[in-house]
Amino acid sequence: MSGLTVAGIGSRYLADDGVGLYLVGELDRLPAGVRRELWEDADAPTLTLRLLELSGPVLLVDCADMGLAGGEWRCFRADPCGREGRLLPRSRTVSCHGLGVAEAVAMAVALGFDRPVHVFGVQPCTPGPEPLSARGLSPAMRARLPALVTGLRHAVRTLCHAPA
Amino acid sequence: MSGKKATYTIDLDHVTRIEGHGSVRVSVRDGRVEELTLAIVEAQRFFESFTRGVVAHEIPWIVGRICGICCVAHQLAACRGVEAALGLEVSGQSRLLRRLLNESQILQSHLLHVYFLAVPDYMGVPSVLPLARSHPDVVRRALRLKHLANEFTRVIGGRALHPMANTLRGWRRLPDPDALADIRHRLAAALPDFDATVEFAAGLRIPQFERETEYVSLRHPEEYALYDGQVYSSDTGELTPVSDYRRITNEFTVPWSTAKWARWHRASYMVGALARVNNNFDRLHPAARRAAESLGLRVPCHNPYMNNLAQVVEIVHCAHNSLAMLDEVLDRGLVREEIGYTPGPGYGVGAVEAPRGLLFHAYRFDDSGRCQEADAVIPTSQNLNNIEQDMRAFAPSMVASMSQDEVRLHLEMLLRAYDPCISCSVHMLEVEFIR
Numbered sequence: 001m002s003g004l005t006v007a008g009i010g011s012r013y014l015a016d017d018g019v020g021l022y023l024v025g026e027l028d029r030l031p032a033g034v035r036r037e038l039w040e041d042a043d044a045p046t047l048t049l050r051l052l053e054l055s056g057p058v059l060l061v062d063c064a065d066m067g068l069a070g071g072e073w074r075c076f077r078a079d080p081c082g083r084e085g086r087l088l089p090r091s092r093t094v095s096c097h098g099l100g101v102a103e104a105v106a107m108a109v110a111l112g113f114d115r116p117v118h119v120f121g122v123q124p125c126t127p128g129p130e131p132l133s134a135r136g137l138s139p140a141m142r143a144r145l146p147a148l149v150t151g152l153r154h155a156v157r158t159l160c161h162a163p164a
Numbered sequence: 165m166s167g168k169k170a171t172y173t174i175d176l177d178h179v180t181r182i183e184g185h186g187s188v189r190v191s192v193r194d195g196r197v198e199e200l201t202l203a204i205v206e207a208q209r210f211f212e213s214f215t216r217g218v219v220a221h222e223i224p225w226i227v228g229r230i231c232g233i234c235c236v237a238h239q240l241a242a243c244r245g246v247e248a249a250l251g252l253e254v255s256g257q258s259r260l261l262r263r264l265l266n267e268s269q270i271l272q273s274h275l276l277h278v279y280f281l282a283v284p285d286y287m288g289v290p291s292v293l294p295l296a297r298s299h300p301d302v303v304r305r306a307l308r309l310k311h312l313a314n315e316f317t318r319v320i321g322g323r324a325l326h327p328m329a330n331t332l333r334g335w336r337r338l339p340d341p342d343a344l345a346d347i348r349h350r351l352a353a354a355l356p357d358f359d360a361t362v363e364f365a366a367g368l369r370i371p372q373f374e375r376e377t378e379y380v381s382l383r384h385p386e387e388y389a390l391y392d393g394q395v396y397s398s399d400t401g402e403l404t405p406v407s408d409y410r411r412i413t414n415e416f417t418v419p420w421s422t423a424k425w426a427r428w429h430r431a432s433y434m435v436g437a438l439a440r441v442n443n444n445f446d447r448l449h450p451a452a453r454r455a456a457e458s459l460g461l462r463v464p465c466h467n468p469y470m471n472n473l474a475q476v477v478e479i480v481h482c483a484h485n486s487l488a489m490l491d492e493v494l495d496r497g498l499v500r501e502e503i504g505y506t507p508g509p510g511y512g513v514g515a516v517e518a519p520r521g522l523l524f525h526a527y528r529f530d531d532s533g534r535c536q537e538a539d540a541v542i543p544t545s546q547n548l549n550n551i552e553q554d555m556r557a558f559a560p561s562m563v564a565s566m567s568q569d570e571v572r573l574h575l576e577m578l579l580r581a582y583d584p585c586i587s588c589s590v591h592m593l594e595v596e597f598i599r
Contacts (some may be wrong), residue, residue: 013326041325045276045310089293099280103293110296111303 003056004159006036006152009047009101010063016070016124016141019148020061023122026149031160047104048111057116059159061152062101064121071125071144075155078105078119087119120155122148169195170563174572186584188575190559197559202552202579204421212538220246220507220533221332227525227540228326231585233276235326236269236317237518238540240391241525243332244514248407249527250332252505257498258334261320263391264489265330266516267482268316270390272324273519274437274475274482275313277583278365279306282472285577286368302364305357312354316486319343333503341498348490351483358483362455365476371574374466375557377550378433380412381440382517388447388481389440390517396443398464399429406515409524413541425549426541432549435521436582437474438465449488452481468554471581475519507533518543520583544584551582 008024010017024036039050051058059075066074078087087102105117125140137145174190191199211230215223223246228239240262247254254262279302280292289295296303314324320339321327329337383403384393394403395412404412415424427433441448441456445463448456456462459473513526521543528537555575562571 011325041323043310043314043325045280045307046314049307049311099276106293107296107303107307110293111300 004034004059004156005054005056006030006034006059006061006156007050008036008038008040008061009042011041012136015126015136016122016138017063019063019122019124019137019141020120022137022145023120023148023152024061026145027152027156031157034156034160044099044101044104044107047101048107051105051108051113051117052111054113054115057118057159059118059120059156060101060105061120062122063124064119066121066123068123070123070140071148073120073122073148073151075118075120075151075158078117118155118159120152170568171195172568174568174575186579188555188579190555190571190575192563195563197556197563200552200556200559201420202548202555204423204548212540215527215535215538218535220250220505220527220529220535223527223535223538224331225326225328227538230540230542232325233273233585234269234518234520234523236265236321237516237523238525239327239330240266240516241514241518241523241540242527243330244392244516245512245525245527246332246514248512248514249510249529250505250508250512250533251510252333254333255501257496257501258330259391260489260493261335261339261498262330263387264486264493265317265320265327266391267486267489268313268320270517270519271313271479271482271486272310272317273583274479275306275310277519278361278472278475278479279303279310281583282577282580283368285573285580286370305360309354309357309361312350316347316351319347331503332505334501336503338498338500339493341494344490344494348487348494351487351490355483358480362458362476362480365473366459368472370467370469370473371577372467373469373554373558373561373578375468375554376464376466377553378428378430379439379442379464380428380433380435380546381443381522382406382515383444384447386447388444388449388452388485392516395515395522397429397433398439398443406524407513409513409515409526409541413524413546415541415545421548423545423548424541426546427549432553433546434468434550435543435546436471437478437519437521438468438471439521440517441465441474441477448477449481449484451484452477455480468551468578469581471583475583509533520544520585521546542585544582547582547584551579551584554578 006024008020010020012018012021021038021040024038027036087105089102089106125138171193187203189201211227214226224239224242227242228235230238284291284295287295318324322329329335379398381396382389382393383396394405396403412428413426415426418425442464456477461470461473509529509531511528515524523543524541526539527535530536562574
């Protein structure tokens with residue numbers, strides 16, 4: 001799969017919410033044709049615009065509440081064609097603060113974005129965002145970083161060899 | 165279907181597309197509204213307590229976290245309150261940059277609210293997502309403008325969200341002149357999108373309900389007051405110093421709300437875009453006054469649903485006024501200024517116009533310069549009482565002429581028209597696995 005973009009999403013000021021930025025920042029020696037981007041503190045409209053600018057598939061690396069143990073990860077195709085999992089846009093309860101990644105992807109798809117969307121989701125170790133006190137990842141998540149980076153590299157390699 | 169003689173209860177539990185949890189309960193018996201309450205069930209935030217014992221210059225950055233949408237307004241109100249307490253001067257350059265920062269945030273907030281939260285009501289869809297399919301050109305324009313406004317805030321304040329460049333007295337890191345010129349160019353290039361926003365909004369069918377109330381906002385002798393001024397009441401036509409804010413807000417509690425309510429010269433008052441446009445129409449940029457005319461917004465306007473269109477008028481004002489201010493900054497050039505201060509005792513009040521209305525912050529410092537006491541009165545808590553009064557005034561005619569679903573929709577739309585920010589919440593990505 002050529003033209004893959006690996007995009008880290010989140011905020012470094014919201015504890016484990018920033019794990020996607022850390023992981024993508026750690027990626028090096030990427031396969032040919034793969035580029036990495038950090039979409040830090042991007043709101044939903046910005047994420048939608050970023051997606052619409054892409055001409056190839058994207059792997060979103062983000063903190064995600066998936067009902068797993070803290071620090072566990074899953075990689076899955078998440079667009080409407082996805083068979084493994086899907087993002088859940090809050091179609092009715094969407095608000096200024098509630099416009100998130102799921103809504104951004106749904107909006108991009110509604111506007112014609114038809115490239116595959118994959119998610120490398122990491123379950124947070126912290127129970128929720130701690131905006132005032134928690135700059136940086138939790139100690140438990142930091143301890144998981146080496147394993148997560150290995151998992152992300154594997155996911156990128158797998159996607160590069162997958163059919164478009 | 166007519167609602168006459170009907171008996172039913174509407175529980176709008178957790179009204180959507182607003183910030184936080186607000187519920188509306190309406191009991192109708194034999195076609196008459198027996199009970200209507202706007203219940204606020206959010207937990208207390210305790211931000212004022214967080215500032216106790218904190219040194220002065222850290223306060224604006226802490227209280228800015230009250231809201232991710234209104235972070236600039238909270239930061240500016242806090243700066244002004246602390247500066248008043250400590251007798252600190254702010255240069256003309258810093259004042260100009262703060263006005264730009266505030267208007268960039270008003271652009272962000274109004275664009276988000278109008279396009280993403282309010283418009284779906286008028287297009288008969290539950291959210292912006294189906295709108296992207298049915299009106300892709302409108303949503304693409306909304307995305308372009310929102311992104312531009314984000315970039316505008318980032319250039320002036322250092323970050324699009326919770327900017328940190330502004331501090332007491334001035335700027336820690338001045339905006340880059342090339343970035344200022346670039347954002348000025350992009351803002352000018354976007355004027356056709358702002359015009360299209362007015363044209364689109366002019367086609368929205370606004371519900372026809374009117375109830376005169378007291379409109380309260382800042383007023384400034386020369387500017388459309390968004391950053392400073394004195395408090396103006398449409399009831400008296402008089403100006404009141406910001407320092408008398410407790411005499412203005414008269415906060416009180418009601419059993420069905422965890423948020424405090426407010427009243428001044430009558431049972432309730434309104435703050436926000438419509439109050440500002442009503443009180444300061446003569447100070448709007450000429451392009452914004454023309455937009456108001458195109459939108460059919462004639463002052464004084466007593467229809468609270470028109471708050472959405474007043475936001476569009478302010479979008480036009482902020483776009484054009486910011487262009488003029490950017491020209492001034494670029495012509496004048498920016499110079500690094502002294503921003504040091506001496507900690508000490510004092511009490512002061514600051515106020516700015518947040519996107520949702522008048523925002524007060526008050527601080528008291530002890531001899532060591534640490535904060536002893538803080539108070540923040542946000543626009544939504546000032547508006548809640550007025551929203552409920554509107555609902556009580558409009559509900560009988562709604563019940564008499566509309567189906568239950570239409571009553572429900574119009575009450576939700578009324579609440580959303582005020583763009584309330586009942587709380588701030590942060591959500592993580594939710595995923596459902598298909599097994």
